[in-house]
Amino acid sequence: MYETLAVVGATGAVGRIVLEQLEARNFPYKRLKLLASQRSAGQQVRFKDETITVELLAPGAFEDVDIVIASTPDEVSAEFAPYAVKEGAIVVDESGYWRMDPKVPLIIPEVNPDAIADHQGIIASPNCSTTQMVVALAPLHQAAKVKRVVVSTYQATSGAGLAGNAELESSVRQILDGQTPGHETFQHPIGFNLIPQIGGEKFEGYTSEEMKMVYETRKIMGDDDIQVCPTAVRVPVTIGHSESILVETEKPLTVAEATELFRAAAGITVVDDLANHQYPMPRDCDGKDDVFVGRIRRDISGDGHGIAFWCVSDNLRKGAATNAVQIAELLQQSVASAG
Ligand SMILES: NC(=O)c1ccc[n+]([C@@H]2O[C@H](COP(=O)([O-])OP(=O)(O)OC[C@H]3O[C@@H](n4cnc5c(N)ncnc54)[C@H](OP(=O)(O)O)[C@@H]3O)[C@@H](O)[C@H]2O)c1
Numbered sequence: 481m482y483e484t485l486a487v488v489g490a491t492g493a494v495g496r497i498v499l500e501q502l503e504a505r506n507f508p509y510k511r512l513k514l515l516a517s518q519r520s521a522g523q524q525v526r527f528k529d530e531t532i533t534v535e536l537l538a539p540g541a542f543e544d545v546d547i548v549i550a551s552t553p554d555e556v557s558a559e560f561a562p563y564a565v566k567e568g569a570i571v572v573d574e575s576g577y578w579r580m581d582p583k584v585p586l587i588i589p590e591v592n593p594d595a596i597a598d599h600q601g602i603i604a605s606p607n608c609s610t611t612q613m614v615v616a617l618a619p620l621h622q623a624a625k626v627k628r629v630v631v632s633t634y635q636a637t638s639g640a641g642l643a644g645n646a647e648l649e650s651s652v653r654q655i656l657d658g659q660t661p662g663h664e665t666f667q668h669p670i671g672f673n674l675i676p677q678i679g680g681e682k683f684e685g686y687t688s689e690e691m692k693m694v695y696e697t698r699k700i701m702g703d704d705d706i707q708v709c710p711t712a713v714r715v716p717v718t719i720g721h722s723e724s725i726l727v728e729t730e731k732p733l734t735v736a737e738a739t740e741l742f743r744a745a746a747g748i749t750v751v752d753d754l755a756n757h758q759y760p761m762p763r764d765c766d767g768k769d770d771v772f773v774g775r776i777r778r779d780i781s782g783d784g785h786g787i788a789f790w791c792v793s794d795n796l797r798k799g800a801a802t803n804a805v806q807i808a809e810l811l812q813q814s815v816a817s818a819g
Contacts, residue, residue, distance in 0.1 A: 481813055482546035483510040485808070486569070488537055488560070490514035491523060493641045494574055497801035499527055505805060508812055515541055517556075542567035547811055549804050551576060565601035572603050572807045574800050576688075579604040579696055586699050589806040590747040591618045596810050603807055608799025609633045609689065609712060609721055610696040615771040615798065616791045617727060619745040620738060623699055624729035627785070628707040631693065634715045634722040635678060636762060639795050640665050645718050652716070669715050675744035678712040687712060720762025721795045728785045735778055738787045742773045747798070752776050760792035768794055769802045 485507070493517075501507075514525055514534045515600040521536040535541060537556070542548065548571045551555055556711030557575035562573050586596040586604045586629030588611055588788030596603060606614070613780040617626050637644035643665045654661040662719035668675050686694075690710040698704045715722075731778045733741070742750050751760050752774040771793040779786025793799055 481508055481509075482570075482812060484547075485509040485511070486542065486545045486548045487551075488511040488515045488548055489517045489556075489574075490525065490534060491520040492551055493638050493645070494800040494804075497715045498549050498551060498805060499525070501797070501801050501805040503528055503810070507805060507808065511544075513541070513545060536793050538660070540567070543571040545569040547808050548572065549808055551800065551804070559600055561602050563726045570599065570601055570603065570811060572605060572804050572811075574605045574804050575693065576607060578602050579606060579692070580699065584695060587592055587616055587807050587810070588618075588700055588803060589810055590615055592700055592702065593810055596807070596814070603811075605702060605800065605804045605807060606696045607692040608639055608793075608795040609635060609687070609710075609723065610693050610700070610737035611799050611803055612721060612771045612791055612793035612795075613693065613723055613725060614697055614700050615747050615793075616725065616742065616789070617697070618701065619741040619748070620727060620729055620733065620787070621703070621706075623737070623741050625708055625729040626703075626727055626734050627730055628709075628728040630709045630726040632711045632713065632724045633678075633693075634641070634674075634713055634717070634724075635689075636719050636721055637666075637670060637714065637797075638680075638719050639714070639721065648716055648718060654786070660737055661704045663785055666714060670714060672795050673716060675714040676711065678714055681728070686710070706709070714781075717762045717764045717793055719796060721799060722760075722762060722794055723791045724788075725791055726779055726786055726788045728779075728782065730785070732784045733787055735776055735787065738789070739776050742776070742789075747771055748773055750774065750776075759790060762792055765792045765794050767797070771798055 515537040523534040552573040554577040637648040651661040670814040682691040689712040691711040759774035775790035
């Protein structure tokens with residue numbers, strides 16, 4: 481067993497849920513270190529029956545560490561992951577920095593767990609909007625080969641960390657108080673609004689968040705021919721990303737077949753009963769680990785190869801912390817089976 485675990489960015493939106501998940505899933509470990517920036521170093525955090533003092537992330541911090549679960553901004557992961565690996569740790573990273581590095585496996589345990597065997601010290605967890613979409617697409621891909629995906633996202637403010645949720649709250653309060661709402665984390669006030677921009681422009685008018693969905697989907701599913709046309713939108717919801725997805729497959733699927741494939745897949749819960757107003761919604765998925773799928777219907781505009789559906793998942797859980805802890809579990813299982 482890998483004995484010493486470090487959670488980097490333990491004080492952030494994702495890091496806090498990583499701690500919850502380690503406890504809830506009874507993750508095996510002997511020692512736990514928590515690390516963050518100067519802002520939070522010295523803070524005391526309760527974990528199980530211990531009080532742990534948050535330490536400063538700095539070279540030397542990983543000399544006694546086996547596995548790191550990191551939820552820090554890209555530039556922080558870019559800097560610390562190489563020295564953590566040199567100091568002997570394996571880094572499971574949630575940031576966007578390492579995901580497309582050819583030497584770094586990008587893992588969703590339900591989809592491509594075997595890719596972990598190729599790791600050279602750093603393993604990446606995908607972008608939150610990619611993860612839930614790929615969990616849903618994977619069973620369809622296996623059965624009928626996904627050719628093309630058109631997706632629009634409705635992404636919660638916690639996708640931008642603790643600052644995102646704080647800005648939604650202050651924006652709503654300012655509007656209700658009759659003030660002009662401010663904004664800093666988002667490009668525009670988010671209260672009672674939608675913002676069709678997440679990230680800066682990356683490729684021909686598509687944003688960095690949208691292009692992550694293109695590139696990461698191909699890498700995880702191991703198929704560079706999959707075409708993805710994404711639109712990423714920030715919405716005034718605190719937790720839970722929603723996605724409207726149209727998928728075209730090489731082999732046509734009926735709605736009943738697609739529904740059965742979703743139902744049989746690990747990590748997916750189907751909620752689909754329009755007549756009784758049952759479909760996934762962010763409020764119902766908050767705090768849950770699965771990817772929820774509903775509104776499954778045939779593409780009435782296409783040639784019989786399309787299925788449309790609605791997909792919701794807690795971005796801080798399966799979109800981030802749960803997936804990273806599952807990757808760390810794969811590492812523990814690999815040592816157990818080797819020993
Ligand atoms: N939020 C999501 O839904 C989501 C989903 C998938 C992936 N991610 C990725 O996960 C990462 C963390 O996101 P988040 O939403 O948790 O952000 P967050 O709430 O802003 O938390 C950031 C964490 O990183 C730490 N940190 C920042 N600068 C640091 C530095 N220089 N040295 C050490 N620690 C530092 C912060 O510690 P302090 O308390 O010291 O500031 C805090 O613990 C990002 O890369 C994000 O893209 C997020």
